Amino acid sequence: MENKNNDIEFTDEEMTVSLELEDGTNVTCGIITILTVQDQDYIVLLPLNEDGKNEDGEVWFYRYYEDEKDVNAEPVLEYIEDDDEYEMVSDAFDEYLDNAEFDELVE
Numbered sequence: 001m002e003n004k005n006n007d008i009e010f011t012d013e014e015m016t017v018s019l020e021l022e023d024g025t026n027v028t029c030g031i032i033t034i035l036t037v038q039d040q041d042y043i044v045l046l047p048l049n050e051d052g053k054n055e056d057g058e059v060w061f062y063r064y065y066e067d068e069k070d071v072n073a074e075p076v077l078e079y080i081e082d083d084d085e086y087e088m089v090s091d092a093f094d095e096y097l098d099n100a101e102f103d104e105l106v107e
């Protein structure tokens with residue numbers, strides 16, 4: 001399943017993406033990072049409420065594709081339906097967070 005209806009915006013050093021969900025609702029998400037796991041890119045999104053905040057700490061993972069031949073093409077996001085793949089991305093994100101926390105301590 002692909003989500004091609006997304007708009008990426010740059011605002012105040014923060015990137016966001018607007019996703020249209022299967023039920024037709026739109027959700028704005030902050031882009032936390034793009035991870036590469038086993039030669040596949042994944043995007044980590046933080047869903048935001050109408051006030052631009054995330055109150056529950058939930059993040060969403062999607063497969064992420066860019067068209068290298070067309071820099072103006074919209075990126076494509078795909079749902080991760082395989083539990084093992086999702087767990088692999090979740091572990092990579094946990095490692096990313098551990099490294100980010102370590103970097104903050106060093107600085």
